[in-house]
Amino acid sequence: MHYAQVQAFGQPPQYLEGPDLPEPTGNQIRLKVLASAVHRLVQMRAKGQHFSATSAPLDPSSDGVAxxxxxxxxxxxxxxxAPLFAEYANVDKARLVPLPAGADPVTVAALANPVxxxxxxxxxxxxxxxLPKDFSVLILGVTGTSGRAAVDVARQFGAGTVVGAGRRAAPLQALVADKVLDAYLVLDDATLAAATRALGHVDVVLDYVWGAQAATVLNNLQPGAAVTQYVNIGTTAQEETLALSAQTLRSKNLTLSGAAPGSYTLAAAGKELPAIVAMAASLPKPADVVPxxxxxxARVWDTDEARKKRLVLLPETS
Structure with missing residues (x-):
């Protein structure tokens, strides 16, 4: 069976050949892997920068379609x-969600994790x-695959106003023009503080960015009497820490938390998974998804395309 593994953290996965899988246990089923995406989570695992990656060799994959x-x-x-950078996988039946008829495996593999x-x-x-009816959401990093999916998810949960933030004005303006977003902020050092204050109260912040610009947003939020719930999801700024004023925490009605496997249980995720998969299957394939x-x-792992787009790997059967 062919498979791919990181032999040492920080190196691209290598395409290898090895023995076939053992027979599935009683609670498992053997599946042919169709697609597995290279999410940021997967990239971090390959570098040894995620808590789930403790030693190499390692299959850095996270999820997929089979x-x-x-x-x-x-x-x-x-x-x-299960390890999914492989032709086949033995998977616990309890960890599977059937896809709707006609669902595109590449789209679901690319979007289930972001959703x-x-x-x-x-x-x-x-x-x-x-949360009030028609609550407001600010999404930091809205132009990425995960951030764009977060707009649809927020609407699904009842958000009435969705504001997006990103580094370039042009794609944000296009999202407003297409009525995807209600308003936008540019993550620009010169204007971000004033623009955040001008937003007024925001009920929820979903942050895929973190770092210095997230700190600017946090320090300039205007919660008022109602709470602002701030959830960090990612670190696309590649800064693991930020400078948060103690005055911000003392003077504002603000809660801070993070969201990733580890901050919630597998049971909680499993309960939501059918709805997550249904939404991923219903969305169009993003233009930046490349199979x-x-x-x-090994050839495509460290390319400029891999850094700017979302790769989906398709195992071939021997």
């Missing part, structure tokens, strides 16, 4: 359910009991 060759049923395979990131933030890390054969993983 098929039961005996029945033709296609499934979404949940996060860390899950914001879905679980709102389902498990935000206190929805205190490649798994055999080319």
């Amino acid at each position: 098929v039961d060759e005996a029945t033709g049923q296609v499934y979404y395979v949940g996060t860390f359910a 899950q990131s914001s879905w679980m933030s709102l389902a498990a890390r935000v206190n929805r009991d205190v 490649y054969p798994l055999s080319e993983v």
Whole structure:
């Protein structure tokens, strides 16, 4: 069987050949892997920069789509359910969600993780009991795949106003013109503080960015009497720390939390997974999703395309 593994943290995965899998246990099923995406989570695991990656060699994959060759049923395979940079996987049946008929495996593989990131933030890390009807959401990093999916997720959860923030004005303006966003902020050092204050109260912040610009937003939020719930989901700024004023925490009605596997239980994620997969299957395939054969993983891993787009790896059967 062919598979891909990181032999040392920080190196691209290598395409390898090894023995076939052992027979599935009683609670497992053997599936043919169709697609597994290279999410930021996967990239971090490959570098040894995620808590789930403790040693190499390692299959850094997180989730994906696979098929039961005996029945033709296609499934979404949940996060860390099995190594999926491989032709086949033995998967616990409890970690599978059947895909709707006609769902595109590449689209679901590309979008299930991004959808899950914001879905679980709102389902498990935000206190929805205190949210008003048609609540407001600010999404930092809205032009990325995860941020764009977060807009749809926020609307699904009842958001009435969605404001997006990104580094370049042009794509943000286009999202407003297309009525995807209601307003936008540019993550610009010169204008961000004043623009954040001008927003007034925001009920929820979903942050894929972190770092210095997230600190500017935090220090200039205007919660008022109602709470602002701030959830960090990612660190696309590649800054793991930020400078947050103690005065901000003392003077504002603000809660801070994070969302990722570890901050909520697998049971909580499993409960939400059918809805997450259904949403991922319903969305159009983003233009920045690029499929490649798994055999080319070492060649495409560190390319400019891999850094700017979302690769989806497609194992080939020997």
